[in-house]
Amino acid sequence: MTATAVPTRAPRTRPSATPRWYADVGGSIAALSLLVVVALWVSDGGVRQVVTLSAWGRLTGLLASDLMLLQVLLMARIPLVERAFGQDRLARWHRWAGFGSFWLMVVHIVTITGLLTELWDMIWNYPGMLLAAAGTLALVMVVVTSIRAARRKLRYESWHLLHLYAYLGVGLALPHQLWTGTDFTGSTAATVYWWTLYGVSAGAVLAYRVGLPAWRNWRHRLVVTRVVSEGPGLTSVYLRGERLGELPVRAGQFFQWRFLDGAGWSRANPYSLSATPHGDQLRITVKNLGDGSSRVAGLRPGTRVLFEGPYGKLTGETYTGGPVVMVACGIGVTPLLSLLGELPYRPGEATLIYxxxxxxxxxxxxxxxxxxxxxxxxxxxxxxxxxDRPGWLPAGLAGHRDAETLRQLVPRIADSHLYVCGPRAWAASVRGAALEAGVAADRLHTELFSW
Incomplete structure (x- = not known):
């Protein structure tokens, strides 16, 4: 092992732990926004017209719009939100909000327009409706490609590119709501609410998905310094930059990476740090699973790198000592390696199950x-x-109970902090076994490989 790869703890100032109440406040604000929408609908005569289809069409359209904008905020990469919830939960809620918004939008279209001929007439003759129709088609494409069966047939890079059309769909929907939607313009309170929500959503995307990454890339100027083969289909990339000690990153987190080595640089790929961040150097390790990851082995020293992040909540921010267990599957060992170098456990307190x-x-x-x-x-x-059965154990141990095997491997499992990283179904099995074995839910930290 070279000196630069020695996994010592990093002499850097790490971000402070995120207060737990941040998540409670964030969830309450999201729920409150839906209540505000219903209240605005009621104040505009919604209850008096509740027996009509158009009243329900108005309400479902309003709720669909609110959920659509909440979707944008969930994935706007707002640092405070990322730290409070983590990417796994945000992505899950983003997907749920997306499907909920889509079906509410379908109900809205059916109840407002009724017959196909009326729909056609509205699209051609009502202000902003042609744009709204185009936005709806963009959102339908995003929803269809987000269904799990469809995602399995797409490369990550293709899915990610198609998913960006959601922003186009949201943007095209705005004019018809402002020109023909009385619920948007019927009262000062409604106008202020909707313009504020649209403004905050657009501002968050511009600030945190464009502005902050641009500033960090200009400030830190990352380049590839070494590319090392770690085994069949597995490559480590060492990166160096300026003032990386100022980057608010913790071991266990990941970034979205773009390597400026030619065609394909515009597509970002998520890779975790595989070593504790130390000084002005970072390391990621990539398994060859597709077009983006296969290019990594051919990177040359000096290649410029663009990044977004850090993201993820698989960190040691709540760990203060005591037994710690890490369970990794395949390439999931990479973020756990970086955590092993950072956490302040004592000799004999840490176990890695690989x-x-x-x-x-x-x-x-x-x-x-x-x-x-x-x-x-x-x-x-x-x-x-x-x-052959669902679970986290290999075939040779399939006859053993998941939780009991975990207790046998780690007798102090119930007193431990547990960090899990691997494919979604496998990690869910580990999580279930850990909870059954007595691990407290607030000591169970997961990072799932899915999109």
């Missing part, structure tokens, strides 16, 4: 040996193909 198909897929052997020798980390490998 799940892989076989010996050839075990990566970072020398670093794991370093952790075992210098920091007393106990490394347990679980090898073999998947079991």
């Amino acid at each position: 799940r892989a198909r076989g010996e050839a897929e075990l990566a970072f052997r020398s670093e794991l040996e370093w952790f075992a020798q210098h920091r007393g980390v106990r490394v347990v490998t679980l090898l073999g193909p998947r079991a």
